[in-house]
Amino acid sequence: MDIGFVGLGRMGANMVERLLRGGHRVVAYNRTPEKIKSVVLKGAQGSTSLKDLVSQLKTPRSVWIMVPAGDPTESMIQELAPLLSPGDLLIDGGNSRYTDSLRRGEELLKKGILFMDAGTSGGIWGLEKGYCLMVGGTSPAFDRIQPALKTLAPNPDGYLHAGPVGAGHFTKMVHNGIEYALMQGYAEGFDLLRAAPFPLDLGKIAHLWNQASVVRSWLLELAENAFKKDPILENIKGYVDDSGEGRWTVEQAIQTAVPVPTIALALFARFSSRQPDAFSAKVLAALRNEFGGHPVQKASE
Numbered sequence: 001m002d003i004g005f006v007g008l009g010r011m012g013a014n015m016v017e018r019l020l021r022g023g024h025r026v027v028a029y030n031r032t033p034e035k036i037k038s039v040v041l042k043g044a045q046g047s048t049s050l051k052d053l054v055s056q057l058k059t060p061r062s063v064w065i066m067v068p069a070g071d072p073t074e075s076m077i078q079e080l081a082p083l084l085s086p087g088d089l090l091i092d093g094g095n096s097r098y099t100d101s102l103r104r105g106e107e108l109l110k111k112g113i114l115f116m117d118a119g120t121s122g123g124i125w126g127l128e129k130g131y132c133l134m135v136g137g138t139s140p141a142f143d144r145i146q147p148a149l150k151t152l153a154p155n156p157d158g159y160l161h162a163g164p165v166g167a168g169h170f171t172k173m174v175h176n177g178i179e180y181a182l183m184q185g186y187a188e189g190f191d192l193l194r195a196a197p198f199p200l201d202l203g204k205i206a207h208l209w210n211q212a213s214v215v216r217s218w219l220l221e222l223a224e225n226a227f228k229k230d231p232i233l234e235n236i237k238g239y240v241d242d243s244g245e246g247r248w249t250v251e252q253a254i255q256t257a258v259p260v261p262t263i264a265l266a267l268f269a270r271f272s273s274r275q276p277d278a279f280s281a282k283v284l285a286a287l288r289n290e291f292g293g294h295p296v297q298k299a300s301e
Helices: 012-021 031-042 050-055 072-082 100-109 123-129 139-152 167-194 202-209 218-229 247-255 261-273 279-292
Strands: 002-006 025-029 062-065 091-092 114-121 132-138 159-161
Touching: 002 012, 002 050, 012 025, 012 031, 012 123, 012 139, 025 031, 025 114, 050 072, 062 139, 072 100, 072 218, 072 261, 091 100, 091 132, 100 167, 114 139, 114 159, 114 167, 123 159, 123 202, 132 139, 132 167, 167 202, 167 218, 167 247, 167 261, 202 218, 247 261
Parallel strands: 002 025, 002 062, 062 091, 091 114, 132 159
Antiparallel strands: 114 132
């Protein structure tokens, strides 16, 4: 199919390459010209601006944007919308909050522009393995974009019309919340193994567990890769960012009174990782010292 693609970061550029391998005509744009040149060398049509991108697409147009959630996505849609015509389709493949997707879908529909939210999972491995796609929007819009989805997905079961606009990013939000909890479970387990009274090889254990054990998974395969490169992760600082989906999952759980204690704890564990000398720990130490005279370590020690 004929498709425009905006956002050529590592994931976006790989998705363009996979679409090209599938025989699609891709017109690509990125604010950094070097990234456009890179995908042009692989067969994409380059564009010098969003206006140029839109002018090179057949009508009705389909444009997939793959930029960071929040202000970058908002700005991109605000710039693109006036360039599109009624009947054109805009797909947000980033990690936008589903409530933003609901609002954007309504705003674009007033201009006659179709909108789809496509939660996309697969990371930098998606080029070879394919992407798991959770898509929200109308059935006609889904039918139109299916040729691209079939190419991007690992197999026919690798993409889903999750529901109306918003359903795609809602599904992806919960997916990422679960991911937080799974990662935290592995992290705690390997921490316990590291503290064992035996000289355990974490890489070999990760490899072993990936052989038909009930805790085998792609995340565990990634852990195995990490231990292979750095057996005790001595070159990695234990600082963990979060990109929003975990917070949104917990906020959604609070709004609907659904208990998600494991996901919430995994989110807070990431916050803790950014506090090398947490104030809450200082308060704990001070209280023990005050009520029981328990010794405290001085900040300079």
